[in-house]
Amino acid sequence: CKNLRAIDLPRYPMTQAVVDSLTQFHSRTITEIYWTWSCICVSADFVQQVLSSFPMLTKAHFESISAQKFVEGADSWVCFDSLEELKIQIKMYPQFYAPPRSDMTDQEKQEMSWAVFKQLAKFRNLRILDITNPRVCSSPTPQFTTRMGLPLLSSVTDWEGMRLEGEQDLAPQDVTWMIENWTSLRIVD
Numbered sequence: 001c002k003n004l005r006a007i008d009l010p011r012y013p014m015t016q017a018v019v020d021s022l023t024q025f026h027s028r029t030i031t032e033i034y035w036t037w038s039c040i041c042v043s044a045d046f047v048q049q050v051l052s053s054f055p056m057l058t059k060a061h062f063e064s065i066s067a068q069k070f071v072e073g074a075d076s077w078v079c080f081d082s083l084e085e086l087k088i089q090i091k092m093y094p095q096f097y098a099p100p101r102s103d104m105t106d107q108e109k110q111e112m113s114w115a116v117f118k119q120l121a122k123f124r125n126l127r128i129l130d131i132t133n134p135r136v137c138s139s140p141t142p143q144f145t146t147r148m149g150l151p152l153l154s155s156v157t158d159w160e161g162m163r164l165e166g167e168q169d170l171a172p173q174d175v176t177w178m179i180e181n182w183t184s185l186r187i188v189d
Contacts, residue, residue: 006032044069064089089133092140117152161187
């Protein structure tokens with residue numbers, strides 16, 4: 001398969017050898033990767049390797065990643081200009097802490113949200129963002145509010161749809177900001 005374009009590996013054990021092989025032989029041709037519902041969860045390292053190795057990637061679906069891991073290593077990502085659809089649950093854990101704490105301070109939550117939003121803002125052509133994961137218990141995810149850094153996403157102007165996890169605690173000014181800045185937005189779920 002010289003021109004492999006898409007890969008969907010449900011219930012397939014992800015090993016480093018599989019990821020290395022895909023990277024070595026198909027990193028310039030693959031545009032879609034669906035690594036969800038795997039027997040062995042796709043690790044944050046695999047997510048980082050994919051985002052750093054597949055410059056033509058337009059759609060990427062993964063299970064979940066901590067906010068800290070989502071932000072780490074992002075300078076090496078090569079799909080900022082190509083990625084249009086991203087599905088990955090971004091879990092808001094305090095740095096180096098899992099499972100989530102119920103006593104996260106507002107300052108910790110805000111700092112983590114800002115870092116995640118700065119990262120998402122680099123995906124200039126992102127149209128669909130889905131940070132839900134039906135297989136994983138609801139865990140804190142970024143709050144899409146102006147107080148938590150929503151304006152950092154003003155450079156992503158072509159968003160058509162967003163699926164958000166958990167309670168979003170949106171205020172009227174947050175919805176107004178979305179309407180004014182994301183004129184292509186059709187669905188917020």
